[in-house]
Amino acid sequence: MVSPLKDSRSRDLAKTLHVWLKEDMQLALPEYDGRSRAVAVRTFGAWLGLLRASNPLFPQKRATRALRVQCPLTRRFPTIHCGKLSHYEDVYVCVREILDVGDGRMDEDKMWRLILWIFLGNGGYKHQAWHGLKTTHCGKSYRKSVLQPLSVLRYVSMCVCASGGVMRCIGSDGLDKKFRLSSARFMWLVSWHRAVPSLVEAFKRSAEAFRDRLCTIKGLRGDLTQKASTRIPREIMVILSCARNPAVRKVGEAILPFGQGAKNGAKAFLKVPMKYGREAAEHYKNHLGKVCGELQEVIKELFPQLSKRLTSVKLGDVEPCLCGAVIYSRQAKRLRGDRPADGAAARREGGNRKRSWDWEEVQALQVPAGFIPHDAFGRPDTKAVPLPKLKWAQFAVRKVPPGKLSRHKLLREWGLLHRWPNAGRKFKLKRSG
DSSP states (O other): OOOOOOHHHHHHHHHHHHHIIIIISOOOOOOOOSOOHHHHHHHHHHHHHHHHHHOTTSOOHHHHHHOSSOOHHHHHSTTTSOSSGGGSHHHHHHIIIIITSTTOOOOHHHHHHHHHHHHTTTTSGGGHHHHHHTTSTTTSSOOSSTHHHHHHHHHHHHHHHHHTSGGGTSOSSOTTGGGTTSTTTTTHHHHHHHTHHHHHHHHHHOHHHHHHHHTTSTTTTTTSSBOTTTOSBHHHHHHHTTOSSHHHHHHHHHSOOOOHHHHHHHHHHHOOOOOOSTTHHHHHHHHHHHHHHHHHHHHHHHOTTSOHHHHOOOHHHHHHHHHHHHHHHHHHHHHHTTSOSSHHHHHHTTSSOOOOOOHHHHHTSOOOTTOOOBOTTSOBOSOOOOOOOOOHHHHOOOSOOSSOOOHHHHHHHTTOGGGSTTTTOOOOOOOOO
């Protein structure tokens, strides 16, 4: 769980980011004073622009060539350090393969596929589970039969048994994901599936009606897809805000929650006071909505070679990047090592310093949860346990077992009970509301 940043730590992160951008990335920034809001906004805008100009997965050749120094952290983690919400891989793939399919309007098929994406932990680790299910009878359209979610559970269970761990199948960096298939939560997908028609109906009424309906469903009201303090289903809303269809995008943009990580970033990098409670979402929307235009002007000034689309800044871009900037600053500090922490000290060393890190140092950085490192050639630099290629007939559930359903009962029915990882180990899981 992310903890609130203390004032001293916030100042340290802000200073690290400023010095890294000014001295190591050689961007035109004023001296850091720790108090000026204008300097803070310019620094954060410079960082967003640098990520967009450096990202190898969404290349901007003119902007990249104009950079004095290529950003090593963006090259190492291009799916996270991207500077734009729609470029986050989990968002990009979901929008492309689910929300923007056809005319982009929301219907039961699309809602079910979105719920399935969320259940898999943003499509599963490296989206393998999603790609295995998306064209099957239980993944490409919605059917009211309970056999559909049970078939999904059987597929995922078989993959977990074959790969040897839940997190080799379930994706995302949320701390809840390792409990996605726990005994207490295993059957939640059946409830999510049953709620799809009512979710579509509420979606078409208004953003508030959709949010309220989500918050009545166990597992969607604060356990798996939202930050506990916001009471707003975060992952779903963030993805909806990137849809091409204006009616779908409007629902996501209407209620964009801010988790603790984003609140920490807002405090450290944009000097927005920490806020909790029911007024928190409106508080951050008001403060950060005003700064989007300023950030956009900074990017246009410092990176004139970027395309118009990549100079625009929306509130949806700011929220995840505030959280990402905290991790980025910590990584930058590790790369800087014992070098001077301010521009004046750097000048005493003899003017513009050249970078002292090399790619081996970048590769040696600890990989945060949910991050996929890439090598110097832009290829994923991590070995994923491949999930089995299962045919529909291998995991399709043809008949509902009699009586009350449970994980133990279903795994026994499917012959997976003794193959389940840590089958003999008992976990204590606190009940969540």
